[in-house]
Amino acid sequence: MGKQMTEMLKGTLEGIVLALLTGKAAYGYEITTQLREQGFTEIAEGTVYALLVRIEQKGLVDVEKRPSEKGPPRKVYTLNAQGENELNEFWNTWSFLSERIEELRKEGK
Amino acid sequence: MGKQMTEMLKGTLEGIVLALLTGKAAYGYEITTQLREQGFTEIAEGTVYALLVRIEQKGLVDVEKRPSEKGPPRKVYTLNAQGENELNEFWNTWSFLSERIEELRKEGK
DNA sequence: TACCGGTACTTAGTTCTACTATGTAGTGGT
DNA sequence: ACCACTACATAGTAGAACTAAGTACCGGTA
Numbered sequence: 001m002g003k004q005m006t007e008m009l010k011g012t013l014e015g016i017v018l019a020l021l022t023g024k025a026a027y028g029y030e031i032t033t034q035l036r037e038q039g040f041t042e043i044a045e046g047t048v049y050a051l052l053v054r055i056e057q058k059g060l061v062d063v064e065k066r067p068s069e070k071g072p073p074r075k076v077y078t079l080n081a082q083g084e085n086e087l088n089e090f091w092n093t094w095s096f097l098s099e100r101i102e103e104l105r106k107e108g109k
Numbered sequence: 110m111g112k113q114m115t116e117m118l119k120g121t122l123e124g125i126v127l128a129l130l131t132g133k134a135a136y137g138y139e140i141t142t143q144l145r146e147q148g149f150t151e152i153a154e155g156t157v158y159a160l161l162v163r164i165e166q167k168g169l170v171d172v173e174k175r176p177s178e179k180g181p182p183r184k185v186y187t188l189n190a191q192g193e194n195e196l197n198e199f200w201n202t203w204s205f206l207s208e209r210i211e212e213l214r215k216e217g218k
Numbered sequence: 219t220a221c222c223g224g225t226a227c228t229t230a231g232t233t234c235t236a237c238t239a240t241g242t243a244g245t246g247g248t
Numbered sequence: 249a250c251c252a253c254t255a256c257a258t259a260g261t262a263g264a265a266c267t268a269a270g271t272a273c274c275g276g277t278a
Binding site for chain 1: 224225226227228229233234235
Binding site: 006007009010011013014043044046047050051054068069070071072073 | 263268271273275
């Protein structure tokens with residue numbers, strides 16, 4: 001992964017995953033696959049699982065274990081009310097930052 | 110500073126500062142002031158100075174010391190060719206990331 | 219039977235960047 | 249003499265993504 005992208009993902013990857021969980025529960029392996037499909041080809045598996053542990057400990061998601069036909073049981077994550085709040089805050093923070101940055105780009109800076 | 114913003118600035122603050130330096134040299138105190146004026150009211154002074162040391166060591170800027178009428182000498186930073194390359198890469202990385210994220214927002218996710 | 223690829227999750231240790239907190243210095247005004 | 253503003257520096261901390269390695273379950277194939 002490019003170093004710039006690695007650093008830029010800090011603080012945004014969590015929001016991206018919370019957004020992916022909106023309206024649709026998912027498990028770790030699935031989320032990793034979705035991220036890859038959406039162009040984040042180089043996100044490390046370990047990164048996603050560590051992030052999921054973190055947001056679970058922060059109480060942003062509910063977890064349910066379900067058997068898989070193809071391997072070990074899946075841990076299915078569902079966004080809860082607290083997670084939705086966090087996601088809203090994420091959108092606010094993101095909007096602020098991206099507006100400033102786009103302004104800099106416009107100014108040819 | 111909000112924790113989300115702190116994390117989100119990782120990887121973007123460097124690009125923001127490089128963008129500020131485009132076409133106009135500036136010194137640390139000045140850059141800090143500009144950031145504050147542009148809404149980044151809570152960015153710590155020390156953060157900016159540390160960042161400037163870093164981009165100087167990476168060879169992205171040229172430095173010149175100039176006397177000040179009002180205090181200790183200023184260290185004036187100018188974006189050089191390598192810095193412009195880094196800034197271009199920053200815009201590429203930023204574009205990629207912000208497009209994905211805006212797509213997630215559109216999907217109501 | 220033994221092996222391998224795909225599915226699925228875990229975690230210890232590293233790196234990088236922003237923050238906190240504090241310190242140093244020069245200038246002008248009261 | 250003191251204070252506010254200007255101007256830069258840095259040691260230590262926290263947080264998040266990475267590397268690298270491991271565990272475990274299943275099906276197909278040699």
